[in-house]
Amino acid sequence: MSYCDTCVVRNRAICAALDTNELEALNKIGRRRMLEPGDSLIWEGDDSVLVANVIDGVLKLSTGTEDGREQIVGVVYPADFIGRPFGSTTRHSVTALTEATVCVFARGDFDNFAAEHPGLEHKLLQRTLAELDRTRRWMLLLGRKNAEEKIATFLMDMVERLGKPEDGDREVTIALPFSRQQVADVLGLTIETVSRQFTKLKKEGVIDLPSRREVVILNRTALEDRAG
């Protein structure tokens, strides 16, 4: 009996490429780990010793300059893959934003396992290609969009990732996994600018802000218009 049998991301994570026997073998080299918000799994510049699948929760990938400026370079959700296989060092930290559960592997073990299971590598390749596409589209936001467009695009992205499919075009409430500072670090802005843009959208009736961590999207079309 393995953890994998009851894993909620069994069919969505890269593990979906494996049959029962292979999964048994993978299970032997992995272990579960719980993280509290703020806990880091990997530090920037570390030797790449761990890789993992996200089972539950949201985590950020981030880098910074020596003088303390930070940029969040990726956000991972359940079924996403974390870490740098086939490489010596990790170029960004991985930190939990919410309570999270991950399925970790020693990188060496995982590399060896992957080398013998092309199906797994194929899934990982697909995931990596999709992530690269997503990351590149975010570059357009960072390089060329103004604060209003950044916030609007960010909120649209949140709806896409956290909204339920049945929501259709109705109003949606999002539970943000980010503090204001973290939103700023995703968008390349300051906390004050983020705050001002939020209240501006609220005054214009596009969103509502019932609490610090909640955003209600009242008018999705208006948001799209502002996303640039």
Add this chain to the structure above:
Amino acid sequence: MSYCDTCVVRNRAICAALDTNELEALNKIGRRRMLEPGDSLIWEGDDSVLVANVIDGVLKLSTGTEDGREQIVGVVYPADFIGRPFGSTTRHSVTALTEATVCVFARGDFDNFAAEHPGLEHKLLQRTLAELDRTRRWMLLLGRKNAEEKIATFLMDMVERLGKPEDGDREVTIALPFSRQQVADVLGLTIETVSRQFTKLKKEGVIDLPSRREVVILNRTALEDRAG
């Protein structure tokens, strides 16, 4: 006798994973194509019908907003891979910056071939992971660095990619494959700001600008200091 036998990137591109027979088969489904500066191989939003290896030259990957702002999201060099396998649409244009030669494949053909050659997929995975790392580091530049730091980082990157290894720490001349506008599109700046930063570095004796497309790095340490 196949093209591949004389291919200058034979041992550096993902094809390095293949033996002679396999290469023969790959050669059958690919063909060479020459591009002039400005020629596009793939357009943003197109169905993903082509993938390719770069044999010679430099190409840009770019996206833009509806109102014409552009962001260069990647630059590819000889031996790099272009295009989106295993996916339906392409999210960015691919355009030659210099004269270029590429080895193109119909995406469907390539997908099928790759599925039967795990070694090839492994190379592609490694390349994609490295590119994702590189892209994410560029996000720090776009989101958090000021104009001076952006230009310095850009020039350091150019030295790394275009400089010869034997240069050591001596002064290096770089033949930029970019116009000023394209430099601006890489860095998320305007052409005027790029120009002013270049002349500022020149006045300070860090670089020299013998012609429009050439930059001489006179003081690499000073450049590093400015890269943030």
Add this chain to the structure above:
DNA sequence: CGGCTAATTGATGTGCGTCAACGCTCGTGG
């Protein structure tokens, strides 16, 4: 030499950062 485009340089404007004060929320302990 003339004409065309790219690049530079200058003058002015503004969006967002910076600095500072204030307010809200929630947890803790008297």
Add this chain to the structure above:
DNA sequence: CCACGAGCGTTGACGCACATCAATTAGCCG
């Protein structure tokens, strides 16, 4: 149960880095 404090978020006043607009110059090809 309320007082208090600590942290996060909001709001305001101000300044600056970079964008914008405009004019000039440099490089390049006939």
